Amino acid sequence: MLFNSLGFIVFLIVVLAxxxxxxxxxxxxxxxxLASYLFYAMWNPPLILLLWISTVVDWTAAKRMFRTSDPxxxxxxxxxxxxxxxxxxAFFKYGGFLLENFIxxxxxxxxxFQAAAPDIILPMGISFYTFQTMxxxxxxxxxxxxxxxxxxxxxxxxxxFPQLVAGPIVRSTQLIPQFAAPKRATQRQFIWGAxxxxxxxxxxxxxxxxxxxxxxxxxxxxxxxLHPVDAxxxxxxxxxxxxxxxxxxxxxxxxxxxxxxxxxxxxxxxPYAAIGFSDLWRRWHITLSSWLRDYLYxxxxxxxxxxxxxxxNLTLTMLLGGLWHGAAWTFVAWGGLHGIYLMxxxxxxxxxRLRINAWNGILLAFLTFTCVNITWVFFRARxxxxxxxMLGSMxxxxxxxxxxxxxxxxxxxxVVIAILFVVHWLMRNTSVREATARAPWWLLGLAWAxxxxxxxxxxxxxxxxxxxxx
Amino acid sequence: xxxxxxPLRSVLLALALAFVALAAWEIHWRGEDYRVAPEDDKHxxxxxxxxxxxxxxEDVVLLGSSRILFDIQLDEWEAEAGRRPVMLAAAxxxxxxxxxxxxxNSAFNxxxxxxxxxxxxxxxxxDEHYFWRRISNWVKHYHTRTYADRFNxxxxxxxQGAFAFLNATEETFFDELDLRTRLETxxxxxxxxxxxxxPIFQYLDQDRNVTMWRADTDTALARMVTDFWSFVIQPPDxxxxxxxxxxxxxxxxxxxxxxxEKFRARGGxxxxxxxxxxxxFRAAENGGFPREKYWDPLVExxxxxxxxFEDYDFMNQYTLxxxxxxNSQDAKQFTTDLVxxxxxxxxx
Numbered sequence: 140m141l142f143n144s145l146g147f148i149v150f151l152i153v154v155l156a157x158x159x160x161x162x163x164x165x166x167x168x169x170x171x172x173l174a175s176y177l178f179y180a181m182w183n184p185p186l187i188l189l190l191w192i193s194t195v196v197d198w199t200a201a202k203r204m205f206r207t208s209d210p211x212x213x214x215x216x217x218x219x220x221x222x223x224x225x226x227x228x229a230f231f232k233y234g235g236f237l238l239e240n241f242i243x244x245x246x247x248x249x250x251x252f253q254a255a256a257p258d259i260i261l262p263m264g265i266s267f268y269t270f271q272t273m274x275x276x277x278x279x280x281x282x283x284x285x286x287x288x289x290x291x292x293x294x295x296x297x298x299x300f301p302q303l304v305a306g307p308i309v310r311s312t313q314l315i316p317q318f319a320a321p322k323r324a325t326q327r328q329f330i331w332g333a334x335x336x337x338x339x340x341x342x343x344x345x346x347x348x349x350x351x352x353x354x355x356x357x358x359x360x361x362x363x364x365l366h367p368v369d370a371x372x373x374x375x376x377x378x379x380x381x382x383x384x385x386x387x388x389x390x391x392x393x394x395x396x397x398x399x400x401x402x403x404x405x406x407x408x409x410p411y412a413a414i415g416f417s418d419l420w421r422r423w424h425i426t427l428s429s430w431l432r433d434y435l436y437x438x439x440x441x442x443x444x445x446x447x448x449x450x451x452n453l454t455l456t457m458l459l460g461g462l463w464h465g466a467a468w469t470f471v472a473w474g475g476l477h478g479i480y481l482m483x484x485x486x487x488x489x490x491x492r493l494r495i496n497a498w499n500g501i502l503l504a505f506l507t508f509t510c511v512n513i514t515w516v517f518f519r520a521r522x523x524x525x526x527x528x529m530l531g532s533m534x535x536x537x538x539x540x541x542x543x544x545x546x547x548x549x550x551x552x553x554v555v556i557a558i559l560f561v562v563h564w565l566m567r568n569t570s571v572r573e574a575t576a577r578a579p580w581w582l583l584g585l586a587w588a589x590x591x592x593x594x595x596x597x598x599x600x601x602x603x604x605x606x607x608x609x
Numbered sequence: 610x611x612x613x614x615x616p617l618r619s620v621l622l623a624l625a626l627a628f629v630a631l632a633a634w635e636i637h638w639r640g641e642d643y644r645v646a647p648e649d650d651k652h653x654x655x656x657x658x659x660x661x662x663x664x665x666x667e668d669v670v671l672l673g674s675s676r677i678l679f680d681i682q683l684d685e686w687e688a689e690a691g692r693r694p695v696m697l698a699a700a701x702x703x704x705x706x707x708x709x710x711x712x713x714n715s716a717f718n719x720x721x722x723x724x725x726x727x728x729x730x731x732x733x734x735x736d737e738h739y740f741w742r743r744i745s746n747w748v749k750h751y752h753t754r755t756y757a758d759r760f761n762x763x764x765x766x767x768x769q770g771a772f773a774f775l776n777a778t779e780e781t782f783f784d785e786l787d788l789r790t791r792l793e794t795x796x797x798x799x800x801x802x803x804x805x806x807x808p809i810f811q812y813l814d815q816d817r818n819v820t821m822w823r824a825d826t827d828t829a830l831a832r833m834v835t836d837f838w839s840f841v842i843q844p845p846d847x848x849x850x851x852x853x854x855x856x857x858x859x860x861x862x863x864x865x866x867x868x869x870e871k872f873r874a875r876g877g878x879x880x881x882x883x884x885x886x887x888x889x890f891r892a893a894e895n896g897g898f899p900r901e902k903y904w905d906p907l908v909e910x911x912x913x914x915x916x917x918f919e920d921y922d923f924m925n926q927y928t929l930x931x932x933x934x935x936n937s938q939d940a941k942q943f944t945t946d947l948v949x950x951x952x953x954x955x956x957x
Binding site for chain 2: 140141144145146149180181182183184325326327328330331333334345349350353542543544545546547549550551572575576578580581583584585587588591592593595596597598600
């Protein structure tokens with residue numbers, strides 16, 4: 140079910156009606172769990188089985204690990220949990236990719252081997268919920284947390300519908316304790332949740348879908364050498380589209396959870412105002428970055444084993460981060476580029492001392508944003524030839540002259556992205572909540588009304604969120 | 610961290626302002642004569658397609674392009690034939706993917722009325738071609754639609770049945786009322802060549818029964834439509850080699866024969882219908898798809914009962930406001946006469 144659909148609004152109203160009815164807390168949690176399964180099953184009922192298997196395996200593994208002090212037994216349970224979750228990912232997400240590369244490898248060494256392309260459905264949000272449940276078992280294994288006391292609480296942690304299919308990736312310590320005692324949103328929380336839901340939908344429907352997506356689609360689907368204005372236009376459009384799409388989803392998720400009185404963490408903090416790439420990854424998809432840091436980068440040794448090993452760890456983390464997004468080499472290239480950026484930044488940080496102020500800060504943020512745009516070309520292109528052609532056009536290297544964007548799209552993309560960058564810069568040290576607190580009540584009402592009006596007249600056809608495919 | 614900052618009075622103001630703005634928006638577009646009607650999209654088409662699974666040998670399914678949509682009126686058909694047909698024709702498409710789908714993926718063994726608009730019917734097959742891809746996507750949607758899709762379609766019916774401003778299709782009409790299309794009209798200069806503006810000139814109901822709108826009463830609007838037709842019916846430049854054109858013609862006829870024979874083998878019947886066209890449109894069709902090379906061989910190869918507008922006075926007595934479709938009043942009489950003729954011929 141998509142947040143940006145009328146069906147979801149009806150679904151949410153029904154859930155809220157039950158949630159705020161005079162019902163015992165345990166029954167409310169059962170209702171939320173059932174609603175979460177329904178939310179998922181409305182897309183593809185049989186794939187709920189994967190959620191159930193993940194839930195039961197991780198619940199059992201964590202309990203058993205906690206009960207025994209035998210390190211080997213604990214490790215066996217951890218390995219079982221990792222194998223199940225990573226096995227699902229390997230089969231459903233990377234099966235086709237692995238087979239394709241296996242065939243390529245055999246053909247390269249002269250063996251004539253062909254296989255039919257596997258017809259595997261990618262379960263929506265599999266990368267999110269498997270990472271979420273894995274963090275739970277790893278934390279229990281490390282002794283950082285105790286297993287959940289109630290199966291219902293744990294099952295709800297794995298399946299909680301606001302963040303089930305596209306995050307934020309929540310840690311068990313952030314969510315399970317909130318299920319312990321009855322929760323209801325205060326009036327102010329409920330209103331703020333509804334405001335965030337509207338803001339998130341506005342980001343997704345108006346900014347991403349109405350204003351930016353068609354320019355990105357036209358440019359990346361053109362299949363020709365483009366005029367630099369178009370090549371940059373398409374790249375900037377995608378840069379804005381993916382931010383508004385994904386940040387919009389996270390904002391909706393946080394808002395919906397808050398309407399239930401549940402707090403889930405932020406996932407974005409004005410990433411296009413980042414100064415450097417360490418800063419970017421503290422602002423973009425924060426819950427994935429921190430997951431990769433805690434469960435991959437630090438276990439690999441982090442920065443504790445000398446500069447060379449640090450660079451290797453950074454690169455490995457970013458390559459796998461790229462692969463997390465999709466089963467294609469272009470995603471690996473995207474991650475690899477970010478790894479290179481991080482290495483260069485780390486190298487320069489040791490050599491150059493720079494005091495950041497407002498003037499050089501915005502220039503460095505703009506430089507970072509420009510470099511990020513280059514990585515988005517690989518993320519969006521899906522094929523290296525397209526990416527190379529796009530970069531050639533953007534940097535005037537291939538004499539591309541074809542125009543595909545109408546004046547409307549050129550105007551919208553460049554104006555929207557300029558405003559996006561400036562707003563991110565102005566907001567980089569604050570939050571929507573703090574900014575909103577400074578606004579008069581009537582201005583908030585007016586802004587909310589404008590968003591509601593535009594959302595209705597947009598007549599969204601319910602485009603999927605980009606991150607659902609990851 | 611600050612307290613949650615939006616007070617209740619902001620909510621009330623937002624709801625009041627949004628309500629007033631939407632009411633004004635609705636009143637404005639009703640004033641412009643926009644009608645309350647469902648969207649002709651893949652969801653509505655899939656709902657009709659699902660009906661086929663419950664049809665019997667006495668039932669009729671209508672396939673074709675926009676001419677079948679405009680020219681066949683469901684109430685008149687039902688009044689004359691006694692059963693309401695299912696409308697699966699779709700504008701700007703070839704009906705072949707639907708014919709293939711019904712034959713291969715359903716047990717339907719009633720009657721299929723297959724509308725032939727030569728430039729569309731004899732267009733290249735495959736999803737890389739627009740006329741094929743558009744309907745092929747709808748067919749795929751029918752087979753892959755999720756419960757969420759069905760639920761959304763169900764709940765969208767109420768607002769679509771209440772508000773005229775809910776007017777957005779998968780087409781590229783320049784006067785649709787969705788935000789994107791409205792904004793596009795604000796920036797006029799063209800940076801790259803584009804097709805002439807194509808206005809909406811129809812609306813439909815839940816059974817996908819189409820009514821012509823404005824083109825029959827507004828000559829300026831009809832002129833916009835004919836300007837658009839003049840643009841789109843230009844032969845491709847460069848023309849494909851004659852051998853390729855001939856190969857395509859034979860392939861389409863062969864594909865039709867294969868499907869129709871399969872359908873007949875399980876007791877089904879197919880009736881071919883060539884609805885009228887006029888003026889520049891007809892001249893272009895006669896030039897690019899002459900009857901003796903396209904329609905006649907198709908009829909002969911398939912062995913289907915066939916109705917070409919040139920052969921029947923009752924099909925050829927109307928003036929088409931925009932060269933390609935009947936206005937709804939004429940379409941009603943056209944439908945009645947066509948069904949009567951089919952009954953008289955014993956094919957229905």
